[in-house]
Amino acid sequence: MEISEVPAPARMAGLPSWLLGQTAAFAYRLVSEQMAALNARPYHYRLLVALDELGPASQAEIGRRSGIHLSDLVTAINELADRELVLRAPDPADRRRNVISLTPAGRRHLRQLGKRVVRAQDQLLAPLDPAEREQLTGLLGRVLDHHVRRNKSGS
Amino acid sequence: MEISEVPAPARMAGLPSWLLGQTAAFAYRLVSEQMAALNARPYHYRLLVALDELGPASQAEIGRRSGIHLSDLVTAINELADRELVLRAPDPADRRRNVISLTPAGRRHLRQLGKRVVRAQDQLLAPLDPAEREQLTGLLGRVLDHHVRRNKSGS
DNA sequence: CAGATTTCAGTGGAACTGACATTT
DNA sequence: CAAATGTCAGTTCCACTGAAATCT
Numbered sequence: 001m002e003i004s005e006v007p008a009p010a011r012m013a014g015l016p017s018w019l020l021g022q023t024a025a026f027a028y029r030l031v032s033e034q035m036a037a038l039n040a041r042p043y044h045y046r047l048l049v050a051l052d053e054l055g056p057a058s059q060a061e062i063g064r065r066s067g068i069h070l071s072d073l074v075t076a077i078n079e080l081a082d083r084e085l086v087l088r089a090p091d092p093a094d095r096r097r098n099v100i101s102l103t104p105a106g107r108r109h110l111r112q113l114g115k116r117v118v119r120a121q122d123q124l125l126a127p128l129d130p131a132e133r134e135q136l137t138g139l140l141g142r143v144l145d146h147h148v149r150r151n152k153s154g155s
Numbered sequence: 156m157e158i159s160e161v162p163a164p165a166r167m168a169g170l171p172s173w174l175l176g177q178t179a180a181f182a183y184r185l186v187s188e189q190m191a192a193l194n195a196r197p198y199h200y201r202l203l204v205a206l207d208e209l210g211p212a213s214q215a216e217i218g219r220r221s222g223i224h225l226s227d228l229v230t231a232i233n234e235l236a237d238r239e240l241v242l243r244a245p246d247p248a249d250r251r252r253n254v255i256s257l258t259p260a261g262r263r264h265l266r267q268l269g270k271r272v273v274r275a276q277d278q279l280l281a282p283l284d285p286a287e288r289e290q291l292t293g294l295l296g297r298v299l300d301h302h303v304r305r306n307k308s309g310s
Numbered sequence: 311c312a313g314a315t316t317t318c319a320g321t322g323g324a325a326c327t328g329a330c331a332t333t334t
Numbered sequence: 335c336a337a338a339t340g341t342c343a344g345t346t347c348c349a350c351t352g353a354a355a356t357c358t
Contacts, residue, residue, distance in 0.1 A: 011204045011269075016276050016288070017182035019295040024179035025325095026302045027172035032347095043348085049166045060315055069349060074317055096315040096357045114166075121171050127301040128294065133171070136294045139287060140174040146282040147181045180349090187323095196323080215339060224325060229341060251333045251339040 027124050034116035038109065043068060043076045045117060048102070048110040051086065056101035058091065085109050182279050189271035193264065198223060198231045200272060203257070203265040206241065211256035213246065240264050 012018045031042055050066035051057060059077065063070045077100060080086045085106035091097035102110070125133045167173045186197055205221035206212060214232065218225045232255060235241045240261035246252035257265070280288045 010208060012201065013296075014292065015272065016280060016292050016295070017179075017186050017272070019292055019299060020175065020179040020182045023295050023299050023302075024172075024175040026299070027175045031172050041347085046167065053165060058315075059317095069351095070316075071318075071351085072349075094315085094358070098316070117170065117172075124302075125171060125298065127297050132294060135290060136298075137169065137171050137174055139283065139291045139294075140171070140178050141168075142282050143280065143291075144174060144178050144181070147178075147279075198324085213339075224327095225340075226327085226342075227325070249334070249339085253340070 027120075030120040030123050031117060034120045035113060038112055038116070040109070040113055041076075043072065044080060045110075045113045047073070047076050047080065048085070048106060048113065051100060051102055052107070052110055056099050058094075058097040059100060060097075062100060080106065182275070185275040185278050186272060189275045190268060193267055193271065195264070195268055196231075198227065199235060200265075200268045202228070202231050202235065203240070203261060203268065206255060206257055207262070207265055211254050213252040214255060215252075217255060235261065 028042070031045075035041055035045065046066045046068060047062060050062050050068075054061060054065055057065075059070065059073050062068070063073050066073075068076065077086060077088060081088050083105075084103055087101050087103055088098050089101070091099045125136070128136065183197070186200075190196055190200065201221045201223060202217060205217050205223075209216060209220055212220075214225065214228050217223070218228050221228075223231065232241060232243060236243050238260075239258055242256050242258055243253050244256070246254045280291070283291065
């Protein structure tokens with residue numbers, strides 16, 4: 001991901017959708033770079049966070065919580081299970097299910113990733129002071145909320 | 156693109172990078188949907204805007220201006236040339252080059268796309284009043300600027 | 311049987327890499 | 335020859351579809 005050096009065609013530069021896309025790309029890259037140092041991908045962090053908040057859970061539950069597609073979850077869990085950061089065990093109570101749980105190593109990994117995510121946020125928002133950072137997250141949160149609610153009812 | 160219904164795991168919901176990614180995804184989808192009605196993709200709009208600002212230009216120039224990768228440009232121009240929205244002609248002055256130019260139909264197409272892009276922005280920012288919209292674009296612009304400048308020198 | 315869960319194979323767009331031929 | 339240009343084939347990542355097997 002080298003990302004266009006943004007010659008900023010005049011007509012694009014003012015478009016919120018374009019600004020969002022470009023900024024999100026930088027954000028994603030910063031986070032990815034931080035993760036890569038621990039051989040991790042953003043999906044791993046999202047998954048581990050969801051798992052940490054849920055406790056041992058089925059893949060379907062993790063999918064709903066993390067927003068990761070079920071088919072992608074399979075892959076991500078495979079990757080994490082191979083490194084013994086999570087454990088995948090059949091649920092004796094419901095044999096359709098796998099119960100996924102964090103291992104101690106997984107918990108450590110999550111903490112390391114967390115630190116790096118924070119670092120990436122700081123790099124991302126470097127030009128903004130704390131008040132402005134809150135303004136930005138506040139505005140984004142409201143926009144996002146609006147669309148999330150619309151989509152929930154629509155599905 | 157159905158997009159996760161965003162169950163907003165607590166630890167993600169506050170992360171600017173996550174908010175940006177999610178919001179950008181909605182923005183991208185809104186723009187894409189608007190374009191799809193005219194059998195167009197976002198790449199087409201970016202390309203046509205660049206071309207309109209440049210006037211007849213080589214593919215390399217369009218790539219630099221639009222931020223679209225040269226190899227992707229080939230495809231996008233093929234698609235637009237097939238519909239006679241742009242014209243690809245060899246440059247007599249430099250036979251390595253193709254000169255790409257807008258046809259009248261391409262210009263009309265661009266105007267139609269422009270209207271739809273505006274509509275998408277409005278859908279995107281629906282929950283914000285005009286002052287807040289400016290705040291958001293202002294903050295995003297500053298963040299983006301910071302990273303663009305960093306990357307320009309670094310390449 | 312409907313419905314949920316897990317898995318797998320595959321699609322599509324965006325962005326990129328690498329190689330190549332051609333021309334300046 | 336180095337550099338620029340255009341083309342093509344292929345890769346990676348995210349997000350998603352569709353289908354199947356298994357189980358409640």
